Each structure stands twice: as C-alpha cells, then as structure tokens.
Amino acid sequence: MAQVIIVSNRLPVSVKKVGDELEFSASLGGLATGLSSYVQNRKNKWIGWPGIPSEELTERDKTTISYELAKSNCYPVFLSKKQIDAFYNGYSNRILWPLFHNLSPHLEDYDREWRAYRQVNHLFAEAVLSLIETTSTIWVHDYQLLLLPEMLRAERPNDHIGFFLHIPFPDVDTFASLKTGKKLLHGMLGADLVGFHTTSYADNFLETSQQLDHHVVLRDQVLLDRRVVRVTDFPMGIDYDKYAQAARTKEVKKAIHTYKRKYRGRKVIAAVDRLDPTKGLVERLEAYREFLETNPQFHGKVVLAMIAAPSRTDIPEYKELSLHIETLVKQINNTIGWPKWQPIDYMNTAHPFEEVAALYQVADIAFIAPLRDGMNLVAKEYVAAKRGRGVLILSETAGAAQELTEALLVDPARRNTVVAALYQAVNMPKHELKRRLHAMQKQLEGRTVHTWANAFLKALERPTYTSTIHRTQTLTPDRQKALVASYRQASSRLLLLDYDGVLVALATHYKQAAPSKGVVQTIKKLAADPANEVVIVSGRTRTNLDDWFDSIPVNLVAEHGAFTKDVRGTWHKTRGHSTAWKERIRPIMEKYARRTPGAVIEEKSNSLVWHYRQSPPYEAQKYTVILRRVLQTIVRDYDLAVYSGNKILEVKDPSTSKAETVQRWMKHPHDFILTIGDDYTDEDMFAALPDSAYTIKVGRGRTHAKYRLKSSSEVQALLKRLVK
Numbered sequence: 001m002a003q004v005i006i007v008s009n010r011l012p013v014s015v016k017k018v019g020d021e022l023e024f025s026a027s028l029g030g031l032a033t034g035l036s037s038y039v040q041n042r043k044n045k046w047i048g049w050p051g052i053p054s055e056e057l058t059e060r061d062k063t064t065i066s067y068e069l070a071k072s073n074c075y076p077v078f079l080s081k082k083q084i085d086a087f088y089n090g091y092s093n094r095i096l097w098p099l100f101h102n103l104s105p106h107l108e109d110y111d112r113e114w115r116a117y118r119q120v121n122h123l124f125a126e127a128v129l130s131l132i133e134t135t136s137t138i139w140v141h142d143y144q145l146l147l148l149p150e151m152l153r154a155e156r157p158n159d160h161i162g163f164f165l166h167i168p169f170p171d172v173d174t175f176a177s178l179k180t181g182k183k184l185l186h187g188m189l190g191a192d193l194v195g196f197h198t199t200s201y202a203d204n205f206l207e208t209s210q211q212l213d214h215h216v217v218l219r220d221q222v223l224l225d226r227r228v229v230r231v232t233d234f235p236m237g238i239d240y241d242k243y244a245q246a247a248r249t250k251e252v253k254k255a256i257h258t259y260k261r262k263y264r265g266r267k268v269i270a271a272v273d274r275l276d277p278t279k280g281l282v283e284r285l286e287a288y289r290e291f292l293e294t295n296p297q298f299h300g301k302v303v304l305a306m307i308a309a310p311s312r313t314d315i316p317e318y319k320e321l322s323l324h325i326e327t328l329v330k331q332i333n334n335t336i337g338w339p340k341w342q343p344i345d346y347m348n349t350a351h352p353f354e355e356v357a358a359l360y361q362v363a364d365i366a367f368i369a370p371l372r373d374g375m376n377l378v379a380k381e382y383v384a385a386k387r388g389r390g391v392l393i394l395s396e397t398a399g400a401a402q403e404l405t406e407a408l409l410v411d412p413a414r415r416n417t418v419v420a421a422l423y424q425a426v427n428m429p430k431h432e433l434k435r436r437l438h439a440m441q442k443q444l445e446g447r448t449v450h451t452w453a454n455a456f457l458k459a460l461e462r463p464t465y466t467s468t469i470h471r472t473q474t475l476t477p478d479r480q481k482a483l484v485a486s487y488r489q490a491s492s493r494l495l496l497l498d499y500d501g502v503l504v505a506l507a508t509h510y511k512q513a514a515p516s517k518g519v520v521q522t523i524k525k526l527a528a529d530p531a532n533e534v535v536i537v538s539g540r541t542r543t544n545l546d547d548w549f550d551s552i553p554v555n556l557v558a559e560h561g562a563f564t565k566d567v568r569g570t571w572h573k574t575r576g577h578s579t580a581w582k583e584r585i586r587p588i589m590e591k592y593a594r595r596t597p598g599a600v601i602e603e604k605s606n607s608l609v610w611h612y613r614q615s616p617p618y619e620a621q622k623y624t625v626i627l628r629r630v631l632q633t634i635v636r637d638y639d640l641a642v643y644s645g646n647k648i649l650e651v652k653d654p655s656t657s658k659a660e661t662v663q664r665w666m667k668h669p670h671d672f673i674l675t676i677g678d679d680y681t682d683e684d685m686f687a688a689l690p691d692s693a694y695t696i697k698v699g700r701g702r703t704h705a706k707y708r709l710k711s712s713s714e715v716q717a718l719l720k721r722l723v724k
Contacts, residue, residue: 002133002137002160002461003044003132003135003136003137004137004138004139004457005139006035006039006044006139006141007046007047007124007128007139007145008046008140008141008142009141009144009145010048010049011027011048011050012035012039012048012074013025013026013027013069013072013074014026014050014051015050015069016051016052017056022061022064024069034239034448034449034450034452037450037453038457039074041073042073043133044073045073045074045075046073047127047131049076050069053079053081053084054078055080057078062076062078077120077123077124083119083120086116087116087117087119087120087144089312090113091110091114092117092143093312093315094113095113095178097143098277098278099170099178100167100168100170101278102168102170103278103372118147120144121145121147121187122151124145124148125148125152128152129156132156132159136160137159137460138152138160139162139164140163141164141166142166142167143165143167148190149191150187151187161190162194162456162460163190163191164196164234164456165188165194165195165196165197165201165374166375168201168373169204169205172204172211172212175212176208176212181212182212185208185212186213188205189213191229192227193229193232193456194229194230194231195232195233195234196231196232196233196234197235197236197374197399198233198399199233201233202232205231206231210222210710214474216473218701219702230459234452234456234459235399235402235403235447236375236452237380237447237449237451238377238381238448238449239450240444240448243360243381246354246360246361246385247358247361247385247387249354251354252357252361255355258358259305259358259361259362263305263345263362266300266301266302267302267365267426268364269363269364269365269367269425270305270365271304271305271307271366271367272351272360273307273308274308275308275309275321276311276312277317277371278371278373279308279370279373280369280371280395281306281308282321282325282328283369284367284369284418285306285328285329287369287415288343289336290419291423292332294419295423298426299336299343300338302343302426303342303343303344304345305345305347306346306347308325308346309348309349309350310322310348310350325346326346329344332344360381360385363386363390364389364390365425365426366379366382366386366391366392368382368394369394369410369412370412371397371412372397373395375398376399376400379394379400379407380400380404383440383441384441384444389433389434391428391433392404392407392437392440393407393410393418393421394409394410397411402616403443403444403447404440404443404444405597406435406440407436407440408424408425409421472708473707473708474708474709475709475718479707480718483694483718484721484722486672487672489672490670490671490672491531492531492669492670492672493531493671493672494533494535494666494670494672494673495535495673496535496662496665496675497537497676498536498538498678499513499536499538500539501678502677502715503515503519503523503712503715504519505711505712506613506646506712514547519716520552522716522720522723523552524552526719529723533668534555535554535555535556535662535665536549536556536557537662538556538558538560539558539559539560539604539650539681540558541558542556542558542563542565542571542605545565553567554567555567557661557662558571559604559605559656560607561574561658562606562652562653562656563605564661564664574660579605581635581637581640582603585634585651588631589627592610592623592626592627593610595623597615598612598615598616598620599612599615606652606653606656607653608650609649610624612647612649613648624649628649631651635651640654641653643680644680645681646678646699657681657685658677658685659687659688662688672694673689673692673693674693675689675693675705676696676698677696677697677698677705678699683703686704686705687704694706696708697709698710698712698714
C-alpha cells in the first residue's frame with residue numbers, strides 16, 4: 001500500500017503547557033481510535049494542530065513537540081491565537097458549523113475569518129507537501145479543511161485524495177446562502193472520493209454540485225472536465241469491543257457502584273453530549289419538564305443524568321447556552337423536585353471514559369435528541385456498552401437513526417414526539433427492552449470504526465472507470481433555447497414523455513401522484529397542436545392513465561410497454577405471456593415488505609413492484625439486496641428479470657420494453673423528436689432513437705440520453721416554453 005497521510009484539524013495526541021512543562025495526552029475520539037492502526041506504520045503520517053497556540057511556545061518547545069509527536073508518526077501545524085480565533089472559532093464554528101446543521105449562522109461580515117480559513121488551509125497543504133512521498137494516499141477530514149483537497153490536487157494531480165465530512169451536508173439552498181460556498185465546493189471536489197455519514201448528506205452534496213456549478217452528476221459521481229469524483233456514504237462506527245467489554249474493568253465497576261448508590265431506586269435517563277446549540281439540550285430539558293408535569297406518577301421515580309461537556313468556551317453563543325441550561329435546570333429542580341429528589345443531575349464537566357461507560361451501564365434509557373447531527377456516536381456507544389436491557393431515544397435527524405431503527409425515533413422539532421417517547425421508554429416491558437437492545441447490538445458489532453476506515457481507504461484506492469460517461473450534458477438555458485427553436489421550426493413532431501419523475505415528481509407513495517392542473521393543461525396544449533404526436537410512455541397501469549388522460553387526445557403506453565392505446569382508441573396488449581408466476585413471487589415480496597417498514601407491493605397486469613420509498617435507508621438497502629438475491633434464483637424459471645428503479649424492485653418479462661413499443665410511432669417520419677425519462681425503463685428508448693432526437697434524462701444516474709434536467713419541475717417549465 002502507498003504511504004497514507006491523514007490530515008485533520010486536531011491530532012490524536014494533545015499538548016498542554018503547565019508552567020514550563022509540556023504534557024502529552026492521547027485523544028479519546030472515534031477518529032483517533034479508527035485510524036490509530038494506520039499511524040503505527042512508520043511510513044504513514046498524521047498532520048494536525050497540537051492544541052496549543054504558538055504564542056505560548058518557545059522555539060525549544062516547538063522542537064520538543066515535533067520530536068515527541070514524531071514518535072507517534074504525528075506532525076504538527078502550529079497556529080497563532082489570532083489564527084485560531086478567526087479560522088477555528090470564527091469561520092469554522094460561527095459560520096460553517098451552524099450553517100451545516102441548519103441553524104442560523106452569523107453571516108454579516110466575515111471577510112477576516114474567511115481569509116484566516118484560507119490561510120490555515122494553505123498551512124496544512126504546505127505541511128502535507130513537505131512530508132509526502134512519490135506516491136501517496138491522502139485522507140483529509142472535516143469542515144475545517146474544506147479547501148485543502150483542491151490545494152493538494154493542484155500540486156499532486158496523480159495522488160489518491162479522499163475527503164470525509166463528519167457533520168451533515170446541508171440542502172442546496174442553505175449551502176448557496178454562503179457567499180464563499182462555491183469556493184468550498186471546489187475545494188471538496190479536489191478529492192477523488194468524498195464521503196459522508198448518510199445517503200441524504202451525499203445526495204445534498206450531489207445536488208449542490210449540479211445546481212451551483214452545473215456539473216454532470218450521476219447517482220454517485222460528479223463528472224468534472226478531466227476527472228470523476230465519487231460521492232458516497234460511509235456510516236462511521238465505534239470501537240465496539242471497547243464499550244462492550246468496559247464493564248469488566250475494575251475502574252468501570254467502581255464507577256457503576258457509585259452511580260447505583262447515587263440513583264438508588266430510580267429509573268435513570270442518561271444524556272451525554274458536548275455543550276453545543278446543535279445538541280438540542282434546551283429542547284430536551286423542556287420536553288423532560290413537560291413529561292414530568294403531565295405524568296406526576298413518575299415524580300421521585302426517575303432522574304435525568306445529564307452530562308454536558310463544555311466546548312468552544314471562547315464563542316459567545318456557547319457561553320450564553322451554558323447559562324441558559326444552568327438556569328433551566330435550577331427552575332425544573334426547584335419547581336418540580338423536592339429536597340430528597342432532584343429530577344435532573346446536571347454535570348457540566350467532561351467525564352473520563354470509565355465514568356461515561358459506567359453511566360451507560362446504569363442508565364435504563366439513553367436520551368439522545370440533537371436538533372441535527374452528522375452521526376452521533378454516543379447513541380452507538382450506549383448500545384454497545386449496555387448489558388441486559390435498555391432503550392434508546394434518538395432524533396430521526398441524527399445520522400445514527402438510519403442504522404438504529406429499533407430506537408424510539410423522535411422529531412426534536414415536535415416536542416410531543418419526545419414526551420411520548422419518554423413515556424413509552426419508562427413503561428416499556430422488559431422483553432421489549434431486551435429485544436430492541438439486542439437487535440441494535442447485532443447491527444453495530446460488525447460495523448466498527450475500524451471497518452469504516454478500511455472501507456473508505458479501499459474505496460479511495462479503487463480506480464474510476466470513465467469510458468462513456470461524458471456523453472450527457474446539462475440542458476442549460478442556452479441549450480434549451482436551441483431545443484425550443486428546433487421545435488418551432490419543425491412541421492412534424494414526436495413527443496415521448498414518461499410520467500413519474502418526469503411530468504410529476506416522484507411521490508412518497510405510488511398511489512399519490514395524480515397530475516396537477518398545470519400539467520394537464522400543458523399536455524392538452526401540446527396535444528392540440530396538429531404538428532404534434534404526443535405519447536405518454538409510463539410504468540403506470542391502464543386505469544391510472546385513463547383516469548388522468550382519457551379526455552386528452554394523446555397516445556398512451558402502460559406498464560412500460562405491455563399495453564398501448566391510440567388517441568381515442570382502446571387498450572391493446574403487446575404480448576400474451578402468462579402471469580402464473582405471480583403466485584410464487586408475490587408471497588416472497590410480501591415477506592420482505594413485512595420486514596421493511598414502509599415497503600409496499602404494487603401489482604400490475606404484467607409485473608409485481610416492491611416499493612421502498614417510505615422505508616428507512618438502512619432497512620431499505622439491507623432487504624432490497626436480500627430480496628433481489630432471492631428473486632434472481634426464481635425468475636430464471638419463468639424467463640423473467642428483476643429490475644431496479646427509483647426506490648423500487650420490479651419483476652417483469654424482459655421482452656416487454658418501451659423501446660419496442662414506441663417503434664410503431666417511429667415508423668412515421670418526424671423532423672423533431674423529444675424523449676424525456678428518468679429511470680432504467682427509459683434507457684433502451686434513449687438508445688434506440690436516432691442521433692437527431694433530443695433525449696433528456698431527469699435526475700442522476702448513468703444514461704444514454706444526450707441531456708439532463710434535474711427535476712420534474714424543470715421538465716414542466718421546458719414543456720410550458722414549447723406551448724407558448
């Protein structure tokens with residue numbers, strides 16, 4: 001393996017100066033744990049800030065720090081107090097941190113902070129370049145270093161450069177509100193591989209790349225002029241064994257005994273967090289107060305053990321938050337509690353690992369409800385550490401919620417869901433407590449921080465194949481203008497339009513996708529033009545299409561080509577295959593639909609469709625893979641095929657296709673052809689059309705289409721331009 005260089009804001013070793021003495025201590029964070037094995041190899045390096053301003057150091061101190069850190073294959077980037085204040089406290093944590101967490105950042109005037117951010121990223125780049133070997137793999141971490149990948153790419157175009165964001169990536173509108181957003185985006189796109197904790201963050205990044213920079217974006221790639229940037233999710237794990245075995249140690253046993261004595265006779269609700277506005281600590285306290293006010297039967301029987309470790313104490317907002325929480329805790333304890341029972345045991349200090357692990361053991365309930373969180377490893381730590389029975393209350397807005405689906409998931413913006421979860425957790429039967437905890441432990445034990453790190457680096461070193469993916473271009477305003485001009489000059493036109501994802505946005509449930517009045521009016525106007533032959537080519541059933549378009553003089557194709565209907569005509573079946581196979585396939589789909597929350601089965605005349613658009617991402621991915629594997633062994637017996645579409649698996653006859661069905665309209669000459677589709681069923685149609693046709697893919701994914709639009713709303717706007 002090539003040399004691996006890890007770059008993060010902080011090193012896995014922190015340095016303090018006490019008097020004239022330097023003290024070195026190992027970091028306890030998940031990143032340090034996950035990557036520790038890589039820096040045990042002498043040729044690998046870890047670059048970061050050692051945690052102490054350069055003004056507090058003499059030249060001799062710097063030499064000593066560099067020498068001592070080198071023993072752990074770590075290399076310091078020294079920063080001044082001024083740089084720390086502007087780069088870290090200012091731009092990173094007063095601008096980027098709240099913005100990426102969908103909070104309101106201070107966006108007035110931050111030119112000084114931006115200059116410092118850019119300058120510090122340059123310092124990190126210089127440090128990397130000074131230590132690099134002939135061929136290297138460079139892994140950059142987190143929001144403090146968003147510009148670094150592009151800086152390194154300029155100097156090291158042939159190295160493998162990866163970037164991982166440990167916090168959420170916001171939606172495109174939120175990101176675009178940042179005046180330096182494009183520069184940050186370019187910085188991240190300097191990497192070969194950009195990783196996120198969840199698919200939703202990766203999707204936000206892909207959409208931002210498409211909208212802000214007009215890049216061609218596939219399902220998991222951004223296509224640049226000379227490179228391809230892969231974008232995917234890598235959910236970060238924890239050191240599972242460390243927490244699972246913690247209760248065996250003497251120190252943890254002692255702390256468990258202390259906590260049990262302290263909270264004797266009460267159900268313990270634990271909340272362990274950094275003191276940060278994104279963690280929803282105030283909102284949690286208010287929900288807990290409402291729970292106690294509406295359920296007086298639990299007075300004296302529960303206690304909230306809340307650890308809120310101080311962080312970023314130099315930032316005014318964090319100081320204000322600390323005071324607010326202290327005031328709120330006193331109010332709740334004074335108004336609801338009594339001398340021998342304080343509802344909240346508030347601990348505004350950082351606790352060592354042994355004490356946190358002990359609290360996890362003692363806690364009947366873990367109460368983890370951030371407003372928004374990239375992953376939230378505390379939730380995973382509790383699950384791993386807890387023995388016997390326990391329940392986790394977790395925000396659905398935390399990345400971990402996509403894996404820990406046996407938790408009681410809450411919406412922190414809706415206090416009633418949090419209060420209801422507290423009540424359910426306190427009253428949960430013992431057998432259910434045990435079942436939920438065991439299911440989550442099985443989920444986590446194979447997905448550790450070590451497997452996360454290895455998976456990312458292996459993916460980073462895999463080659464990217466770019467053979468034919470540059471054919472598709474974004475349908476920019478100039479290209480749309482040319483398309484409209486061609487349309488108006490033509491005397492005979494063929495318009496082949498898919499329905500779902502094209503004329504209407506993909507609905508959460510497949511039954512909820514009737515066309516709007518505006519769409520119906522546009523189709524009517526297109527069909528009323530004698531030069532136009534309009535064909536709605538859909539996967540929808542005949543009944544759906546009749547309900548929506550029977551009054552309009554258009555041709556209809558149902559079930560991806562299985563049935564056709566000419567203008568004002570009747571339905572005809574294109575092939576006469578038996579559907580006896582459904583009796584064997586349907587029970588299998590139903591079995592996995594029961595196991596996958598939100599999954600439903602749709603039965604069409606010639607196919608069965610397994611929809612999972614409403615399912616949690618983890619279960620959807622897990623059971624889709626399993627179901628596909630099971631179906632593949634059966635469909636061969638019936639000469640069928642399994643197809644993956646937009647949040648669906650569909651079993652149908654492969655000889656039925658849109659391309660074959662639309663050939664009947666292709667027999668007549670047309671001097672303008674427009675085809676718009678969004679999924680795999682449209683690809684054979686794109687490929688079968690002549691080069692002169694305008695073929696448009698909606699959304700991401702590899703395609704044979706010449707052009708791409710990002711959404712059905714853009715399709716609607718284009719069609720309106722045609723009928724003006």
